[in-house]
Amino acid sequence: MSNNGKRKPMNGEDDDDEEDDEENERDLEAWEKAYADERSWESLQEDESGLLRPIDNQALHHAQYRRRLRSLSSASATSRIQKGLIRYLYLVLDLSRAAGEMDLRPSRMVVVAKQVEAFIREFFDQNPLSQIGLVAIKDGVAQCLTDLGGSPESHIKALMGKLGCSGEASLQNALELVHEQLDQIPSYGHREVIILYSALSTCDPGDVMETIQKCKKSKIRCSVIGLSAELYICKYLCQETGGLYSVALDEAHLKDLILEHAPPPPAIAEFAIANLIKMGFPQRAAEGVISICSCHKEAKFGGGYICPRCKARVCELPTECSICGLTLVSSPHLARSYHHLFPVTPFDDVAPMLLPNQHRRPKSCFGCQQSLLNPGNMPIRCVTCPKCKQFFCLDCDIYIHESLHNCPGCESLKDSKSVD
Amino acid sequence: MTPVSSKQYADDVSLLMVLIDTNPLFWSSTAAPLPFSKFLSQVLSFLNSILLLNQLNQVMVIATGLNSCDYIYDSSLGLTTQRVETLLQKLEEFVIKDEELNKDDSVDGIGSSLLSGSLSMALCYIQRVFRSGSLHPQPRILCMHGSQDGPGQYVAIMNSIFSAQRSMVPIDSCVIGSQHSAFLQQASYITGGVYLKPQQPDGLFQYLTTVFATDLHSRNFLQLPKPVGVDFRASCFCHKNTIDMGYICSVCLSIFCKHHKKCSTCGSAFGQPQTNVSTSNQKS
Numbered sequence: 152m153s154n155n156g157k158r159k160p161m162n163g164e165d166d167d168d169e170e171d172d173e174e175n176e177r178d179l180e181a182w183e184k185a186y187a188d189e190r191s192w193e194s195l196q197e198d199e200s201g202l203l204r205p206i207d208n209q210a211l212h213h214a215q216y217r218r219r220l221r222s223l224s225s226a227s228a229t230s231r232i233q234k235g236l237i238r239y240l241y242l243v244l245d246l247s248r249a250a251g252e253m254d255l256r257p258s259r260m261v262v263v264a265k266q267v268e269a270f271i272r273e274f275f276d277q278n279p280l281s282q283i284g285l286v287a288i289k290d291g292v293a294q295c296l297t298d299l300g301g302s303p304e305s306h307i308k309a310l311m312g313k314l315g316c317s318g319e320a321s322l323q324n325a326l327e328l329v330h331e332q333l334d335q336i337p338s339y340g341h342r343e344v345i346i347l348y349s350a351l352s353t354c355d356p357g358d359v360m361e362t363i364q365k366c367k368k369s370k371i372r373c374s375v376i377g378l379s380a381e382l383y384i385c386k387y388l389c390q391e392t393g394g395l396y397s398v399a400l401d402e403a404h405l406k407d408l409i410l411e412h413a414p415p416p417p418a419i420a421e422f423a424i425a426n427l428i429k430m431g432f433p434q435r436a437a438e439g440v441i442s443i444c445s446c447h448k449e450a451k452f453g454g455g456y457i458c459p460r461c462k463a464r465v466c467e468l469p470t471e472c473s474i475c476g477l478t479l480v481s482s483p484h485l486a487r488s489y490h491h492l493f494p495v496t497p498f499d500d501v502a503p504m505l506l507p508n509q510h511r512r513p514k515s516c517f518g519c520q521q522s523l524l525n526p527g528n529m530p531i532r533c534v535t536c537p538k539c540k541q542f543f544c545l546d547c548d549i550y551i552h553e554s555l556h557n558c559p560g561c562e563s564l565k566d567s568k569s570v571d
Numbered sequence: 572m573t574p575v576s577s578k579q580y581a582d583d584v585s586l587l588m589v590l591i592d593t594n595p596l597f598w599s600s601t602a603a604p605l606p607f608s609k610f611l612s613q614v615l616s617f618l619n620s621i622l623l624l625n626q627l628n629q630v631m632v633i634a635t636g637l638n639s640c641d642y643i644y645d646s647s648l649g650l651t652t653q654r655v656e657t658l659l660q661k662l663e664e665f666v667i668k669d670e671e672l673n674k675d676d677s678v679d680g681i682g683s684s685l686l687s688g689s690l691s692m693a694l695c696y697i698q699r700v701f702r703s704g705s706l707h708p709q710p711r712i713l714c715m716h717g718s719q720d721g722p723g724q725y726v727a728i729m730n731s732i733f734s735a736q737r738s739m740v741p742i743d744s745c746v747i748g749s750q751h752s753a754f755l756q757q758a759s760y761i762t763g764g765v766y767l768k769p770q771q772p773d774g775l776f777q778y779l780t781t782v783f784a785t786d787l788h789s790r791n792f793l794q795l796p797k798p799v800g801v802d803f804r805a806s807c808f809c810h811k812n813t814i815d816m817g818y819i820c821s822v823c824l825s826i827f828c829k830h831h832k833k834c835s836t837c838g839s840a841f842g843q844p845q846t847n848v849s850t851s852n853q854k855s
Contacts, residue, residue, distance in 0.1 A: 233822060233837075236821070236822070236823075236824060237821050276737075280824075339821035340821075423821070424842065425820065425821055425822045425834065425839035425840065425841050425842075426821050426841050426842060427818035427819065427820060427821075427827065427830060427831065427834075427841050428818065428819045428821055429816065429817075429818055429819075430816070430817060430818070430819050431815060431816045432803065432804040432805050432814065432815055432816070432817070433803075433815075434802070434803070434804065434815075435800075435801065435803070438799075459815035459816050460816060477816070481803035481804075481805075482803055482804065482805035483729060483732075483733075483757065483761060483803065485805065485819070485824050485826070486725070486726065486729035486730075486733075487729075487733060488824055489726045489729065489730075489824070490726070490730050492823055492824070493726060516695075517692070518691070518692055518695030518696070519695040519696045519698065519699035520642055520645070520696060520699075521699055546698065546699065546702060547695050547698070547699075550694075550695060550698045551691075551695070554734045554737060554738075555691060555694060555695070555730060555731065555734045556730045556734075557687060557691045557727045557730050557731060558691075559640075559688060559691035559692045559695055562640075562685060562687040562688035562691050562724075562727050563639050563640040563641075563685055563688030563689070563691075563692070564638075564639065564685075564688075565637065565638040565639070565672065565674070565685065
C-alpha cells in the first residue's frame with residue numbers, strides 16, 4: 152500500500168456527488184477515503200452461491216489462533232519442554248538509511264519504535280525476572296542505547312529519545328557488541344538477541360561468518376525480523392543459533408511477529424546451567440516513615456520496600472539492591488511465570504453437527520454463559536476441554552489460552568486438584 | 572431490551588459479579604460468625620440496593636462450592652418481581668448438587684472452597700461483556716469468602732489475578748471467616764480493589780453498602796479501607812515457612828530456604844549442565 156495520500160486527477164468519469172472542485176490537491180473527503188485509502192471492496196467475499204457477504208472476522212481470527220496453538224503444542228506434545236524463564240535479551244534496532252523508508256507509515260523507524268515499546272511492556276509482564284538491553288545500528292556502528300536492566304520505563308525513554316536514521320547497517324558490529332555484553336551475565340540465564348533489520352545489505356569490517364560462529368559457541372539465540380526482504384545472511388544466522396527468522400508484510404504482521412518473542416522460547420537444555428539463585432523477598436516499609444531510598448538517593452515519605460539483607464530502602468520491585476546486590480522480587484513476580492510451566496491443555500474442536508445425542512450438548516458456554524445455539528436453534532462451533540469435558544465458546548477459548556491460563560471447568564472440579 | 576442511548580451509560584454504571592462462598596463445612600463450624608441464613612438475607616438486601624442505585628446496573632451471582640461452582644443469578648434477565656425467590660431456589664439446587672459430588676475423603680477442618688473456579692468463570696463473563704461493544708457497564712468482582720486458602724489453588728488464583736489486572740477489573744474481598752486470607756489480600760492489592768474483614772459481622776449489610784456499593788468512578792472521591800500489611804513474602808517449597816531470603820531454581824522457579832544439590836520439583840542438578848529433563852507434573 153504505497154499510496155501516499157494524494158489522489159491523481161480523474162479524467163473521464165465525472166462524479167455527480169462532487170461538490171468541490173479543489174479535491175485534487177487537498178485532503179480527501181471522508182467518503183472518498185473509503186475508496187482511495189481503505190479499499191472497502193476488499194472486505195467483501197463471495198460465498199458458495201456467488202452472493203457477496205462481509206468477511207467473517209471472528210471465524211478467521213479463531214482459525215488463525217487455533218493453527219498457532221496447534222503448532223506450539225505439537226512441539227511439546229509428548230514431553231514437557233523446558234522453557235528459558237530467566238532471559239537476558241538484547242533488542243537490536245536498525246537505524247540505518249533503510250529505516251527511513253516510508254512503506255510503513257509514517258516511516259519504518261517510527262513503526263518499529265512503537266511496536267518495540269509494546270513488546271517491552273509485554274515482555275516484562277510475562278518475564279518479570281528477565282532483563283532487556285537496547286542496541287542501535289547507525290552509520291555502520293553499533294551503540295548501546297541502554298544496558299541490561301529490568302525497568303521498562305528507562306528503556307522506553309531511551310528508545311523514544313533517539314530516533315534518527317542515517318548511514319549503513321552493520322550486522323557484524325551489532326553481533327560483536329551483543330556478544331561482548333552477554334559474556335558477562337550469569338551462567339543460568341538464557342541469552343537472546345532479536346534483530347529488527349530493515350536494510351538489504353550489511354557493511355562489515357571483518358568476516359561476519361566468524362562472528363556468527365562465535366555467537367553460536369557462546370550459545371546466544373539470535374532471531375531476526377526483517378522489514379524489507381529475506382536475506383541469506385540473516386537466515387544463516389538464525390539457523391546456526393537456533394532462532395526464528397521472519398519477514399513482516401505490514402504493520403499488523405510486524406506486531407504479531409514481535410509479540411511472538413514475548414513468551415519464553417523452548418530452551419535447549421545445554422544452553423544454560425541450572426543454578427540456585429539467591430533472592431530476597433522484601434516486606435513493605437511502614438507507612439509514614441521517612442527514609443532515603445537507595446535508587447534515587449533522595450528522602451522519601453512512606454511506602455517502598457526494605458531489603459532483607461542490608462535494610463536499604465528500594466522504591467519498586469523487581470530490582471537489584473544497589474547496596475548489597477541482592478535480587479529483590481515479590482512472590483507475584485515469580486507467580487507470573489508459573490503459567491509457562493503449567494500451561495492449559497488445548498481444547499478440542501467440536502463438530503457443529505453432533506450425532507444423535509444432540510441433547511448431550513449444553514445450551515450455553517460454561518465460562519461466559521453465552522448461548523451455544525444460534526437464533527435458528529442450530530448449534531454453533533464450540534470447543535471442549537479434554538480433561539473436564541466442559542463446553543466453551545470460541546471467544547472463551549482464546550481468552551483462556553492467551554490471558555487467563557486456567558480452565559474454569561478444571562478449576563471448578565474438586566478431584567482435579569492435588570491438595571498438599 | 573429497548574436500545575439505550577450512549578448518554579445513559581454514564582461513568583457510574585457498574586456490573587457487579589458476586590462470588591458467594593457456600594462451603595457447608597465452613598458455615599456449620601464455629602469459624603462462621605453468623606448463620607448462613609442471616610448472611611444471605613444481608614447479601615440479598617445489598618444486591619437489591621445495588622440494583623436501585625442505577626437503572627442500568629447489573630448483578631451476577633456465582634456460588635463457590637466445596638466441589639463445584641456455578642452461576643446462580645443474572646439480573647439482566649429481567650424478573651424484578653421474583654428476584655429473591657429465583658435466586659434462593661437456584662442456590663438451593665446448587666448446594667444439593669454440590670453435596671452429592673462429595674467424595675468420601677475426609678477433609679481437615681473447614682476445607683477450602685473452589686475460589687479459583689468461580690474467579691475464572693467471573694472473568695470469562697466479564698470478557699464477554701467487554702466484547703459486546705463500547706457501551707457496557709464497568710465490571711468489578713466482589714468475593715464474599717470465609718473458607719481457608721487452599722494451597723493447591725495458588726497458581727490458578729494468581730493467574731486469575733494477573734488476568735484481572737490486565738483487564739483492569741478490581742477484585743474486592745469481604746472476608747467473613749476468622750482468619751485473614753492471604754490470597755484475597757494479594758488479589759485486592761494487585762488489582763486495586765478493597766479488602767475488608769468486618770470486625771462486627773452482625774452488621775454486615777452496613778459494611779457492604781458503605782464500602783462495596785460504590786461504582787468505580789465514585790471511588791476516587793471516597794476514603795475506602797487502605798491495604799495494610801500485605802505480605803508478599805514467599806513460602807519455601809520444602810517446609811512451607813514464609814521466608815525473607817531464599818534460593819530460586821533457575822529452571823522451574825521453585826523456592827527453597829537452604830542450598831540443595833538437586834531441585835526437588837524439576838530434578839535439575841545445580842551447577843552442572845543438564846540433560847533435557849522434562850519438568851515434572853506437579854503443582855506447587
